[in-house]
Amino acid sequence: DVVVQNFSPGTMEDLGLGYEVLKELNPGVIYAALSGFGQYGPYREWRSYAMIAEAMSGHTMLTGENHDPKGPPVEMAQAYGDLGPGTMAVMAILMALRYRDKTGKGQMIDVAQLDCMVAYNTAITGYLLSGLKPLELREKFPRGRGAGGIYKTSDEKWIRMTAFGPRALDRLVQHMGVEHDKINDDLLKEKTATMTRDEAVAYYTGMGLPCAPILHVDETVVDPHVNARDMFMEMDHPKAGRIKLIKFPVKFSLTPAQMKTPAPVLGQNNNEVLGKLLGYSEEKIKELVSKGIISYPG
Numbered sequence: 369d370v371v372v373q374n375f376s377p378g379t380m381e382d383l384g385l386g387y388e389v390l391k392e393l394n395p396g397v398i399y400a401a402l403s404g405f406g407q408y409g410p411y412r413e414w415r416s417y418a419m420i421a422e423a424m425s426g427h428t429m430l431t432g433e434n435h436d437p438k439g440p441p442v443e444m445a446q447a448y449g450d451l452g453p454g455t456m457a458v459m460a461i462l463m464a465l466r467y468r469d470k471t472g473k474g475q476m477i478d479v480a481q482l483d484c485m486v487a488y489n490t491a492i493t494g495y496l497l498s499g500l501k502p503l504e505l506r507e508k509f510p511r512g513r514g515a516g517g518i519y520k521t522s523d524e525k526w527i528r529m530t531a532f533g534p535r536a537l538d539r540l541v542q543h544m545g546v547e548h549d550k551i552n553d554d555l556l557k558e559k560t561a562t563m564t565r566d567e568a569v570a571y572y573t574g575m576g577l578p579c580a581p582i583l584h585v586d587e588t589v590v591d592p593h594v595n596a597r598d599m600f601m602e603m604d605h606p607k608a609g610r611i612k613l614i615k616f617p618v619k620f621s622l623t624p625a626q627m628k629t630p631a632p633v634l635g636q637n638n639n640e641v642l643g644k645l646l647g648y649s650e651e652k653i654k655e656l657v658s659k660g661i662i663s664y665p666g
Contacts, residue, residue, distance in 0.1 A: 369394075370461060374402040377412050387476045396474040398464045400457055406480030418449030421481035425449075426489050430502065437503055453484035515540065515551050518582065519560035521568050526582040527560065529572045536577055543575045605630040635663030 371390060373380055380386050380401070387399040401407055404416020414420075422428050422444050432442035457479045464475055486492060491502050498505060506512060514537055516530035531540050531551075540551050544559065560568050565581050572579035581587075588594060589612075598615065605611050608630075616625035642648040642656075657664045 369396070370398045370400070370465075372400045372402070372457070372461070376415065377401070377403055377407050391474065391476075394474070396468055396472060398461060398468065398474045398477065400461055400477040400479060402453065402457055402479045402481075404481045406483060407478045411482075416481055418447040418451075418481070419443055421449040421453070421485045424482055425485035426491060427485060430489075430491055433503060448488075449481055449485055452488050453479055453481045456484045456487075515553070515556060516577075517553055517556065519557050519568070521560055521563055521565040523564045525565035527565055527568045527572070527579060528582055529556070529560070529568075529577060529579040531577050539575045539577060601627060603627065603630050607633055638662050638664050 373385075381389075387397075387401070390397050390399060404420060405411040405414050419428070423441070427444055427448075428441045431444050432440055435442055457477070460477045460479060464477060468474055494505060495501060500508065513532040514530070514534075516528075516532065518526055518528050520526055531537055537548060537551060540546070541548055544551075544555075546555065563571060569579050569581050583591065589600065597619075599617065600612055601615050602610060602612050611630065613627065613630070615627060618625070639653065642653050642662075643650070648656075653662075653664065656662045
């Protein structure tokens with residue numbers, strides 16, 4: 369029904385499992401091929417990881433520039449160059465399924481990390497519209513959307529506050545007792561520095577402004593709101609023992625997502641796939657294991 373693969377372009381074709389072959393067997397097959405640079409184009413043969421797509425799509429330069437306009441590029445935290453394209457692939461597969469529901473036709477889905485990260489870079493949209501990079505836009509329009517930033521508090525912690533738009537700026541004027549032209553980064557830094565992190569968050573959220581404490585992961589996992597949203601669960605893993613996991617983040621009113629099993633160990637489903645689905649004999653599976661072709665935990 370749906371085939372998903374993330375081999376380098378040409379690998380599945382070399383194995384005799386390319387889209388054109390599978391389409392002959394099942395015209396309704398939906399075939400999603402995930403790769404760094406896509407199935408065609410001058411960089412088709414290049415290898416990729418998350419940080420490669422982030423680098424070429426402008427995210428790495430922008431991250432460094434946002435930290436220090438004169439400094440070097442800085443890589444994004446974690447692996448959004450993997451997560452973003454993977455999420456985009458799921459959306460594309462769901463769209464293809466809906467199209468097949470209506471027409472009975474399957475199709476090939478070509479998902480490139482670089483394409484997706486270009487699409488996720490809002491600075492590119494701004495550049496296409498204005499011809500200016502983010503720093504150039506901020507220099508030309510210093511007030512931009514308003515005020516705000518990352519500010520240090522008296523207890524050596526940090527907050528992120530934003531006051532975007534006229535109404536948000538009006539709230540600062542009313543609560544801080546200053547005129548609009550006096551609202552700037554230095555004023556907000558000085559004010560925030562007189563308060564603890566909790567006090568600063570309460571101060572700014574109390575006037576109706578978006579504001580949050582800047583947390584590290586050890587604080588995030590114990591945050592009362594995150595836990596009230598039921599974001600974690602415990603489960604027994606055959607190798608790791610009792611582990612704590614992140615649950616699916618979206619809440620459904622009728623069909624809540626369920627996590628019934630932990631991540632499989634290497635080869636855990638080989639017997640089910642090869643034996644029950646493909647009809648391999650137990651002797652054939654043992655032969656594949658003995659030759660090191662597959663792993664089998666049982």
